[in-house]
Amino acid sequence: MEYLHTMVRVANLEESLKFYCEKLGLQEVSRMDHDKGRFTLVFLAAPGDAESARENKAPLLELTYNWDPETYSGGRNFGHLAYRVDNIYATCQRLMDEGVTINRPPRDGHMAFVRSPDGISIELLQKGDSLEPQEPWASMENTGEW
Numbered sequence: 087m088e089y090l091h092t093m094v095r096v097a098n099l100e101e102s103l104k105f106y107c108e109k110l111g112l113q114e115v116s117r118m119d120h121d122k123g124r125f126t127l128v129f130l131a132a133p134g135d136a137e138s139a140r141e142n143k144a145p146l147l148e149l150t151y152n153w154d155p156e157t158y159s160g161g162r163n164f165g166h167l168a169y170r171v172d173n174i175y176a177t178c179q180r181l182m183d184e185g186v187t188i189n190r191p192p193r194d195g196h197m198a199f200v201r202s203p204d205g206i207s208i209e210l211l212q213k214g215d216s217l218e219p220q221e222p223w224a225s226m227e228n229t230g231e232w
C-alpha cells in the first residue's frame with residue numbers, strides 16, 4: 087500500500103491556490119473539472135516533487151472545490167498538514183510579508199503553524215536541527231487559535 091494524498095475541501099479555489107501555491111510554494115500537478123458532479127479537483131505537490139508526483143511517487147494535496155457553495159465546519163478530528171522547510175524563519179517571514187498570520191511562531195527554531203483561508207492548520211517544521219532562537223520570533227506569542 088502507498089500513501090497517495092490528503093483531500094481538503096475549499097470554499098474559494100482562487101483564494102486557496104493563491105495561499106497554497108503563491109504563498110506556501112506548492113506546485114499544481116493536475117486538475118479535473120467534473121461538470122456532472124459540479125466540482126473541481128486540483129492536485130498540488132511540494133516544490134520539487136511535481137515530476138515524481140505525476141508518477142504517483144510523491145504525496146499530494148487534493149483540493150476539492152464544489153461549485154455550489156457549502157459551509158465546511160472544521161472537524162476536530164482533522165489536525166493539520168505538515169511540510170518540512172529549509173529555513174523556518176525565512177519561510178515564516180515570507181508568509182508574514184504575504185499577509186499570512188503565523189498562528190504559532192517558530193520560537194524554538196523548529197516548528198510553526200499557519201492557517202489556510204479555510205482554517206486548515208498547516209505545520210511547518212525545520213529541516214534537520216532546530217535553528218538558534220532569534221528575535222523577533224523568540225518572543226512572539228501565539229496568534230488566535232492554532
Ligand SMILES: C[C@@H](O)C(=O)SC[C@H](NC(=O)CC[C@H](N)C(=O)O)C(=O)NCC(=O)O
Pocket residue numbers: 093095123125127148150152
Ligand atoms: C480523485 C480522487 O482522489 C477523489 O478523491 S474523488 C472522490 C470523490 N470526490 C468528489 O466527489 C468531490 C465532490 C464531492 N461533492 C465532495 O465534496 O467530496 C468522493 O467520493 N468524495 C467523497 C468524499 O468523502 O471524499
Ligand code: NI
Pocket residue numbers: 091093148
Ligand atoms: Ni482523493
